[in-house]
Every structure is written in C-alpha cells, then in structure tokens.
Amino acid sequence: MKIDVGYVAELARLELTAEEKALFQGQLESIVGYVEKISEVDVTGVEPMMHGRPLANAFREDEVRSSLDKEQALANAPKRVGDEFLLPKIVEGAES
C-alpha cells in the first residue's frame, strides 16, 4: 500500500515538512495496513451505521432565538477591521 502523503496533505490543507512526510509515510502505511483487515468481512446486504444511534430527522420549533452578538463573535478573531474578519486578498485586483 503506497500512500501519496503529499497529495493527501494538500487535500487536508496542511503543510508538511520533508521530515513529517517521511515519518507519516511509514506510520500511515502501517496503520492502513492494519485497517485493511475489514476487507475480509462479508458485508453483503448490511446497512451502514452512520451514527451512534438510529436517527430520524430531529425537528424543533422554528423560533427566533438570541445568539452571539457581533462583538462576542469577533472577540477571538486573529485579525479584524471594524465588524469584519480581515483576510489576505482573495480576488485578484480587489482591495484587501
């Protein structure tokens, strides 16, 4: 089992150093090798268990309720301008 750790890390939006890549390569291959075990189970006609208990849709009344106010929601922002989160420029040519 060969895993392209660099590609998977890209999908996960995680920058890895060369040392981390090499370390994870071996470790992940041994973990994936272990979990391969489930391939021997006959699961024909078995329903997947999606959650910790059988669930139907859970509904509640559609009422307006208070939630965090703007200040509370922004209090942990790494960077902000006024009432907004500040981010690096996303769209070419736009003001950042």
Add this chain to the structure above:
Amino acid sequence: MELFELGIKAAQEGLNKGEFAAKDLVQSIIERYRAKNGEIGAYLTFDEEQALALAEANPKAVPIAIKDLINVQGQPCTCASKILKGYVSPYDATVVKNLKANGFIPCGRVNMDEFAMGSSTENSALGVTRNPYDLSRVPGGSSGGSAAAVGADMCIAALGTDTGGSIRQPASFCNCVGVKPSYGRVSRYGVTAFASSLDQVGPMSKSVEDAAILLKAIAGYDQMDGTTPREPVPDYVRAIEGASLKGVKIGLPKEYFGVDGLDGEVKRVTERAIKLAADAGAELVEVSLPHTQYAMAVYYIIAPAEASANLARFDGVRYGHRSEAATDVYSLYTKSRAEGFGPEVKRRIIMGTYVLSSGYYDAYYARAQKVRTLIKRDFDAVFAKVDALMAPCAPTPAFRIGELQDPLTMYLNDLFTIPSALAGVCAASIPAGFTEPDHLPVGVQFVCNAFDEARLFRVCKAFEDIAKQGE
C-alpha cells in the same frame, strides 16, 4: 479529613448541613492545586479568582474540574492545542449550563491529549500530566488530566469525554470511576468535536454514587444537539439504592480474555473481580461478540475520517492561530494548520482525509460503517441474553511516560473500550484492585445496553461495595 478529599455526595451533605460553604471547598482545592500541580500537572489553567467568585455567588454549589475541550464562558478552551492558544469561550456548553442549574460550578481546566486524540495525555501540546500513583507513568488519556485530578484528590469530581475509551482507560489507570454514557444521553453542544458519531461527555469521580449524581445533572434532551432524545433522564441515584448482584446475569465476552496483549496482572485482578461478582450471587455466562477483532480497524477509519472533517474549522480565519507567514488564503490555511496542530492530530487528519478521498471512500469509510453495524448487532444479540458485560478495561496498567513510541501500539490500548463506543452503548470503569508488585490501579469494565445507565450504575455500585469489602 481535608475538604479536597471529599466526593460529591459528602460535599453536598456538608454544604446542606452548613458545615462549610462552596468557597471553603474551592479554597481547599486551590491549596491542593498549589501544592500538587507542579508534580502532577493535572490542570492546564486554574483561574482562582473566578472560581472563588463563582463559589461566593453559589454558596451551596460543588466545584467540578472541566476537561479543556468543554466551553465555559469567559474561560480558555485550548483542547491542549497550540492552535487555540489565547482563545476565550464566548458561551457555555450545554453540560456546563446543566451543571450550573443543578448545584455545580466549573472549577479549573484539566489537561488532555490534543483534541482528545491519544491514550496517555502525552499528546498535549501544553503540558505533561503524571499518574498520581507513579509519577514516572502516564495518567492514561485522553481525559488524563481529569483522571489525575480525581486520583490525586485535586478536585471533587471531573468531566471527561470518551470517543474510543478516553474516560474509561484513564479512570482505570488512576483508580477512579469513569462512566461513558450511551451515545445521545448527554448533549455535545459546546464540546469541541473530535468524532461526532462517537463523542460523549461523562463523569469521572471518586465513587459510583458520585458518578450517578453527576450524570443525572448533565444528561438530557437539548435542542442544540439533535442526537439527544426527548426521553426523561432516570433518577440514577435512586436506581442504586440497595444495589445487589444477586441474580444479575453478567456476560463474559470470550474475545476480551484470550488476547495476546493482555497483561498478566490485569488478568489476575480482572479474574479476582469476576470471582467476587460470582460470590455475590451474579450469574456469569460466557458470551461471544464475534466482530470484536474488527473494531479497532473500524474505529481507526471512522474516527479520523470524522476528525478530518471536524478540524477543517481551524483555518485561521475566525478564531485560533493564524500564521504570520501566510501570503494568500491557501497558505493562510496550510501554514496556520501546520503551525497550530501537533503530530498526532496531523497524522489523524491525513489518515481521515485519505480514507474519505476519491477512490478509497468505498473500500474504507463506507465499508467500515457496515462493519460497525455488525459490531452493534453483536451487542444487540448479547443484551437479549444478559443484563451486563464484564471485561478488562485496558489491556495493561499505566505505562511509563515515553514508553510507547509507535502510534499503532498506542492505539491498541483502546482494544477493550472501542467496540462499545462504536455500538453506542454505555460502559464504565470501576476500581478493581492493584497490580503486584508495582501497586498500579486496575479498573474492571462493565457494559450495558444503550440508555440502560440505571442498570449500569446498579451493577457498578454493587460491585464497588463488594470490591471495597475485599480490601
């Protein structure tokens, strides 16, 4: 006796009789914290002023230590990760609201494996926690700070969380009672998500009765968590009155006893516990959970898959660490996450992303969910025949700090706690004795069917009584 040595029941009695007030309890815990935290490291942070102010305002309340992934308004909530350094919770988790409404106050934040990923608390990015019974050893994990705080009398009781064994294994290592409620019994709102189909908050305490009191206080329907049913929470404290093992049918799952990695001393203590239960009138029968051998594999697909999705929220935008080196949005994500997460969290995010990725999803994630159904059916079948299961909790006693270096070897510690987590049933670790000659605590595990906590508490209380007599 010092006040910090009290459990919940004794503390409530003293408060009600007016022998002392909540601030005396908190003051005693603060003194204990100052004397002990340097060597044990159970707490990450302890806001003494805030705890005393809460106690002044609630003179009859019992202080509870909180695992550092549960949000308490105005307190840090780091999940033992650098990525949440400096974060202050803007709201209370439902379990914290429930605590406050039922005569408890949050008091101190205890250490854990980063984002609850681990079995030794060694994955904490913020501090080392040591086992109070042997400082060279781990307290277990991921709720290792909770277990060490209870085991070292540094709190009255604590909240932990269990995803694959994170309450029960540290409880076993630190000689305390740890209960993983059935999936859905306790609201997860405000509890930082690791694996959403498995995570449950539960009590870690000095006695079964304390665990019953604490679970009753935190459990129940919550409109903020759609997985909590509307069924009322039974009175667990009344349920344990006159608890006895006479005539109780207890299954011994044979797959849990013949395992290679089962330590000889753990086996001896567990067999002694089984004999005590039999002598007390329990009817013991061998049962089989045939898909047990696949549970670890299923868990290490499903839990990382869910974790990789849950931890996508840490992107450096709204809260948490943001890299100074980011030049655009892509590098804001990749660098903030690289700098903020520790190695085990990165490993699980990559594992989870891999098993969910195109081309592998069906072979791993979809298939694991089907095998999970088979594991659940195993439990359904045995609970049609027996009231409870009894088994070892962890395959070994507390191991030495730094002893387990390979991730897969560390994962095997959860061998006996993972199947019941996957099935969504309730389970507990109860102190059963000590190893010789090292004198390390060993817990025995009891498992009952989903939403059958009242029975679980009865069985555990009856066992606790006979185990104490045997000492």
